[in-house]
Amino acid sequence: MKSLDPRITRWQVDESNRESLEKEHLDQLVTYEVFLQMKEGKAYEHVGIVHASDLDMAFLFAKEQYSRRYTCTGMWVVATEMVTVTEFTDLEENVYDSISTMAAEGNELQSYEVFHLTKRGKQHKHVGQVKAASPEHAQSEAKKHFDDGRPVLNVWVAPSNEFLFSKEEDKVIWSTLHEKTHRDVISYKAADKIKAFKERSQHG
Amino acid sequence: MDSHLNELALKELLYRIADDLLILGHRNSEWTGIGPLLEEDIAFSSMAQDKIGQSLALYELLHQLGEREPDVVAFMRNADQFHNCQFVELPIGGYEFSLIRHFLYDHSLFLRFQALSNSSYEPLAALSRKLVGELRYHVLHASTFIKQLGTATEESISRLQSSLNEAIPYSLGIFEPSPYEKELIDDGIFSGEQELFHQWWSVVNEILGKTALEISQVDQELAKTGGRLGQHTEHLQPLLDEMSEVIKLDPSAEW
Numbered sequence: 001m002k003s004l005d006p007r008i009t010r011w012q013v014d015e016s017n018r019e020s021l022e023k024e025h026l027d028q029l030v031t032y033e034v035f036l037q038m039k040e041g042k043a044y045e046h047v048g049i050v051h052a053s054d055l056d057m058a059f060l061f062a063k064e065q066y067s068r069r070y071t072c073t074g075m076w077v078v079a080t081e082m083v084t085v086t087e088f089t090d091l092e093e094n095v096y097d098s099i100s101t102m103a104a105e106g107n108e109l110q111s112y113e114v115f116h117l118t119k120r121g122k123q124h125k126h127v128g129q130v131k132a133a134s135p136e137h138a139q140s141e142a143k144k145h146f147d148d149g150r151p152v153l154n155v156w157v158a159p160s161n162e163f164l165f166s167k168e169e170d171k172v173i174w175s176t177l178h179e180k181t182h183r184d185v186i187s188y189k190a191a192d193k194i195k196a197f198k199e200r201s202q203h204g
Numbered sequence: 205m206d207s208h209l210n211e212l213a214l215k216e217l218l219y220r221i222a223d224d225l226l227i228l229g230h231r232n233s234e235w236t237g238i239g240p241l242l243e244e245d246i247a248f249s250s251m252a253q254d255k256i257g258q259s260l261a262l263y264e265l266l267h268q269l270g271e272r273e274p275d276v277v278a279f280m281r282n283a284d285q286f287h288n289c290q291f292v293e294l295p296i297g298g299y300e301f302s303l304i305r306h307f308l309y310d311h312s313l314f315l316r317f318q319a320l321s322n323s324s325y326e327p328l329a330a331l332s333r334k335l336v337g338e339l340r341y342h343v344l345h346a347s348t349f350i351k352q353l354g355t356a357t358e359e360s361i362s363r364l365q366s367s368l369n370e371a372i373p374y375s376l377g378i379f380e381p382s383p384y385e386k387e388l389i390d391d392g393i394f395s396g397e398q399e400l401f402h403q404w405w406s407v408v409n410e411i412l413g414k415t416a417l418e419i420s421q422v423d424q425e426l427a428k429t430g431g432r433l434g435q436h437t438e439h440l441q442p443l444l445d446e447m448s449e450v451i452k453l454d455p456s457a458e459w
Contacts, residue, residue: 172337
């Protein structure tokens with residue numbers, strides 16, 4: 001295949017072979033949820049998902065996917081399937097009003113991370129941990145500890161031991177980020193340059 | 205600097221690292237847009253960009269020592285004026301080759317910057333301390349990939365192994381001694397290529413030990429050297445031509 005992009009030409013892709021590259025099934029990897037702490041002491045906030053083959057790979061991908069422009073101080077990842085999600089409420093209704101309190105059943109208690117969505121269009125924010133015997137019990141414990149009457153539109157709970165948390169010594173991977181202004185469109189001052197060019201061509 | 209000789213030694217050291225990073229950064233950026241999956245495309249491209257940024261920081265140190273401006277040094281030299289090892293100029297190959305090179309080279313760089321964090325040349329020590337953090341992610345990325353694919357399937361293992369076999373003689377060229385090795389060590393500028401090689405060899409083998417991959421006994425005689433002296437493969441000049449294609453249209457353009 002001849003391309004204007006020399007990299008593609010170098011590949012020497014045989015176009016007659018194209019059909020054999022088609023896949024019968026989708027082979028998409030599973031998703032992981034990514035949370036960032038923007039500043040020391042701030043709550044971790046959900047920023048999006050990555051596709052990955054496991055937690056370690058999810059951490060690698062999330063770092064460049066979600067923290068390549070703005071500096072942050074920590075990152076958590078967890079498999080999407082490990083997150084138990086409550087119903088979404090509308091507007092000013094509090095989702096905790098529809099969660100009934102329950103007692104722990106038999107199982108050993110384990111730690112769960114709890115996240116709140118308090119405004120549509122915003123991200124889920126970490127509010128703390130509870131000890132619980134099941135995801136449903138974790139929701140009930142969350143209601144006990146974190147429901148202050150103000151509307152919460154949606155709650156996520158996920159077992160703490162399913163997360164990959166960045167470690168204290170990982171923080172240095174973000175230490176040069178504030179200098180990478182070449183990743184921000186604004187630092188190229190394109191609008192100023194176009195304006196100057198237009199002025200030059202009008203007067204020239 | 206105390207003497208003329210030390211300055212030559214220091215400049216040679218800075219050029220070899222800066223040129224490695226510029227050329228490898230450019231090579232790795234050739235994957236941008238055609239990486240194996242979107243997330244990895246972004247991660248690998250970001251690291252390629254980091255490498256070019258690191259080369260710029262080193263060219264700036266060279267500029268402070270009287271060399272020409274970074275853009276001139278990066279874009280206006282011919283292949284025989286480059287001090288990079290031949291390893292970094294080899295074509296990207298399949299993704300397995302690029303990953304193996306990323307793994308072998310970046311571990312050497314991480315260790316090199318760790319050693320240089322104690323350099324007697326303070327501007328280089330300060331820069332190295334700063335870049336070690338950035339590189340921590342690069343080696344984490346490389347090692348995670350190699351551990352995963354090096355234990356995954358028969359195909360992933362055999363493809364990585366054959367890239368590893370191909371890469372090893374070139375990777376030894378990373379540690380080609382400087383003509384000023386003794387001066388660099390005596391003056392505390394750098395602990396030397398040989399020491400770096402031994403540290404690298406043990407780190408790389410420890411990680412490969414957790415995979416199905418292995419390095420067969422290597423013969424130092426087979427090391428692909430000469431790059432540090434400006435002797436390059438036929439792959440470097442076309443890379444330089446492509447890299448400088450735009451700037452050469454109008455060298456005075458402001459970006």
